Amino acid sequence: MVAKADHPAWLLTAAEGYVGDRSNERTARGITSKGLSIKASFFPNRPPQPSKLWVHCPEAAVVQTPRVLYIAGDLILFRVPISSDPVPENRFFWPLDSDYFVYRADPNLRELKLLTDVHIRNFEDCQTSSWTSIVPPVVEPQEGFNIVIPTNTDLHRHDTSNVITIGGEYGTMGWVDLWRGILFCDVLCEKPTLRGIPLPLPMYHITGGDGMGLYLDRAMDCRGIAFINGCLKFVQLDISGSCLLQYIDGETGFPTLLVSDWAISSWTNKKMENSYKAWGDAECTVQASEVTIKSDMVSQPTGRLLLPSEDSVENPERKAAYLPHLVISDPSPSLDGDGVVYLIAREKLYHQKSWVLAVDMNSKTLRSVAPFGMVEDPCDSVVYCTSRSASNT
Numbered sequence: 393m394v395a396k397a398d399h400p401a402w403l404l405t406a407a408e409g410y411v412g413d414r415s416n417e418r419t420a421r422g423i424t425s426k427g428l429s430i431k432a433s434f435f436p437n438r439p440p441q442p443s444k445l446w447v448h449c450p451e452a453a454v455v456q457t458p459r460v461l462y463i464a465g466d467l468i469l470f471r472v473p474i475s476s477d478p479v480p481e482n483r484f485f486w487p488l489d490s491d492y493f494v495y496r497a498d499p500n501l502r503e504l505k506l507l508t509d510v511h512i513r514n515f516e517d518c519q520t521s522s523w524t525s526i527v528p529p530v531v532e533p534q535e536g537f538n539i540v541i542p543t544n545t546d547l548h549r550h551d552t553s554n555v556i557t558i559g560g561e562y563g564t565m566g567w568v569d570l571w572r573g574i575l576f577c578d579v580l581c582e583k584p585t586l587r588g589i590p591l592p593l594p595m596y597h598i599t600g601g602d603g604m605g606l607y608l609d610r611a612m613d614c615r616g617i618a619f620i621n622g623c624l625k626f627v628q629l630d631i632s633g634s635c636l637l638q639y640i641d642g643e644t645g646f647p648t649l650l651v652s653d654w655a656i657s658s659w660t661n662k663k664m665e666n667s668y669k670a671w672g673d674a675e676c677t678v679q680a681s682e683v684t685i686k687s688d689m690v691s692q693p694t695g696r697l698l699l700p701s702e703d704s705v706e707n708p709e710r711k712a713a714y715l716p717h718l719v720i721s722d723p724s725p726s727l728d729g730d731g732v733v734y735l736i737a738r739e740k741l742y743h744q745k746s747w748v749l750a751v752d753m754n755s756k757t758l759r760s761v762a763p764f765g766m767v768e769d770p771c772d773s774v775v776y777c778t779s780r781s782a783s784n785t
Contacts, residue, residue, distance in 0.1 A: 399781050400438040402727035404734060404748065407774045408767050409445035409458035409470060418497040422504030425491050426476050428452055432504050434468060434497035439726070440734060440748035440762040442776060445470060445495075453478045457768050464557055465782035466498040498782065526584065534573045534588025535666050542605030545597050547572050553611045554774065556619050566619075570611035571597075574624075589666050591617070591626060592659055592674075610773060616724040616733075618778065624661040625725040626671070627733050629654060641740055644770075649741040653716045655679045656723060656733050658753060676731075676753050680716040684757045715758065719743070722775045726750070732759060734778075742770040 419433040430449040437443045445468065447458045458472035471490040496503040541547050550569045558564035562578035566589075569575075573590040594615075600606040614629040633651040641648050657674040664670075719738040726732035731754040737747045744766050750759040767775070 400436060402439070402778060402780045403436055403443045403463065404439040404441075404724075404776055404778050405443040405445070405460055405463055406765065406767075406776050407460050407772060408769070409447055409460060409472070411448070411455050411457065412446055413448045413450070414446040417499040418502060420495060420497070420502035420504040422493065422506055424449065424452070424474055425489075425506060425508070426474070428474065428476060430472075430474075430491075430493075430504070432468075432470070432493065432495045432497075434495070436497075436781075439778075440750045440760050442748060442762070442764055444765075447472050449474055452476055460777060461492075462555060463777055463779035465780065466496055466501075468495040468497055469493070470495060528577060528584045528586050530575075530588070531585040532587035532666060534575075534590050535668060537593070538668055539593070539598070542598060542601070542603060544601055544607050545594070545605030546608060547593075550575060553615075554617075554777070556617060557780075558619050568617055570615040570617065571608050574617075587666070589624070589661070589664060590668050590671075591615075592628070592671050593668070596630065612774065613721045614723070616722070618725040618727055620725060620727060620729040622662075624664055625729075626659045626661070627723045627725050628657050628659075628674075629720060629723045629735070630657070631720065635741075644740050644743050646740075646742045649719055651717050651719055653679060653681050654720050656735075656751060656753065658725070658733070678751065678753050678756050680720075682756050683715060683751060684755075685715060686758065689758065689761065720749075724776075724778055727778055727780060730754075736764060736775055737761075738770075744768075744770050746770070746775075 414433050415431070416433055416435060419431055421429065421431045424430050428449055428451040430447065433446045435444050435446070445458060445460055447455065449455045452474045454475040456473040458470050460468060460470050462469045469492070471492045473490045492507040494505045494507060537547070550572060552567045553570040554568050556566045556568055558566060558576070563580035564576055564578050566574040566576045570591065571594055573588050575586050575588055577584050577586050594608070597606040597608060614631070615627070617624060617626045631651055631654045633649060636648040636650065639648040640646065655677055657677040659671045659674055661670045719741050720735050722736040724734045726734060731752060733751050733753055735749045735751065737749050738745070746764040746767065748762045748764050750761070752759045
C-alpha cells in the first residue's frame with residue numbers, strides 16, 4: 393500500500409481524544425450546539441505510533457474527554473461533552489450532554505460540522521443534509537451454528553463491536569459482532585439489505601464452564617478483524633494465566649492478573665463467503681514465548697523487554713516485565729496486509745498506561761513498540777480504531 397510522503401497509508405487512532413489548544417495544518421473550527429467556538433486538530437502518525445485528536449473550546453466552562461467514534465479517510469466522527477456553565481458544587485456526578493461532530497481533517501478542505509438531531513440508525517444525505525431512517529431487511533441470514541451453543545455463551549443475537557468499511561460502488565459496510573459474525577449492508581443502494589457472514593466460533597468459551605459455557609465479555613479484548621486486499625482477516629488472542637480476584641491491585645483498583653503466556657492466531661476468508669468452512673482452521677498461531685525480540689529492545693542486565701517511556705522512545709523503562717507476562721489485549725491486523733498484528737500491552741490489568749506492540753506473525757518477531765499513552769478510562773469498550781487514509785479508501 394503506497395502512502396503520500398506526509399501521510400501514512402493507514403492509521404491507528406486512539407479512541408480517547410485530548411482537550412487542549414493544539415493546532416496544525418489540519419485544524420478546523422466550528423460552533424457547538426450552545427453557540428460556542430470550538431476547534432479540532434488531528435495529528436496522524438505511522439503505526440505503531442497512535443494518531444490523536446485534540447479538541448479546544450475556550451469559551452466553555454467544562455470540556456470533557458472527546459471520543460473518536462469512527463474514521464473513514466479524512467472524515468472523523470467524534471463526540472465531546474461540553475457545558476457553558478461551571479460544575480455545580482457538592483455534586484459527585486454531573487453528566488454533560490455531548491455534541492457530535494463530523495471533522496474533515498484534510499489540510500486542503502478543513503471542516504468541522506456539528507451534527508443535529510443525531511439518531512444512531514439514521515443516515516444523512518450529503519446533498520440535502522437531511523436524515524433518513526430505514527429498517528433494511530435481512531435477505532441472507534448468517535449461516536446457522538454447526539454445534540450446540542451452551543446457555544451461558546449467548547451467541548443468538550448480534551451485538552455490534554465495531555464497523556468495517558468495504559467500500560466499492562455500493563458503499564458496502566459491515567457491522568461486526570466479534571463473537572458471532574458480520575452484517576453487511578450496501579448503504580448506497582436505493583433499497584439496502586442485510587446479509588450475514590459468520591466468524592470463527594469462540595471455542596474456549598463454548599466448551600468451558602463444565603458444559604454450561606463461559607460468559608462473553610468485551611470482544612475487542614481478544615478479537616479483531618479487518619478487510620485487506622479483498623479478503624477478511626480475523627485474529628484472536630488467547631491468554632494463559634490466572635486472575636486472583638482476592639488480590640486487588642492498590643494502583644489500578646482491579647484484580648491481579650498473572651499472565652504466563654499468550655498466543656495470537658489468524659484466519660482468512662478469501663471469498664467473503666457465508667460459511668464457517670470458508671474460514672477453515674487457523675492459518676498461523678504464534679506464542680509470545682516464541683517471539684524473537686531485537687537486541688536493542690532487551691535490557692542486557694535483566695533480559696527484560698524495554699518498553700518506551702511516555703515522553704520519549706529514546707528513554708526506555710527498564711522495569712518492564714517479560715513479553716509473555718505482559719497483559720495483552722485489543723489485537724488488530726495491520727491494514728498493510730503484511731502479516732503484522734498490533735496489540736495493546738500493559739504491565740497490570742486495566743492499567744491506565746499502555747503501549748502498542750507490532751508482532752510479525754510470519755517471522756515471529758516483535759517488530760516495534762510505541763507508547764500508547766495514559767487513558768482516562770482503561771475499561772472503555774473501544775481503545776483505538778484503525779482506518780485507511782483518504783488516498784487509500
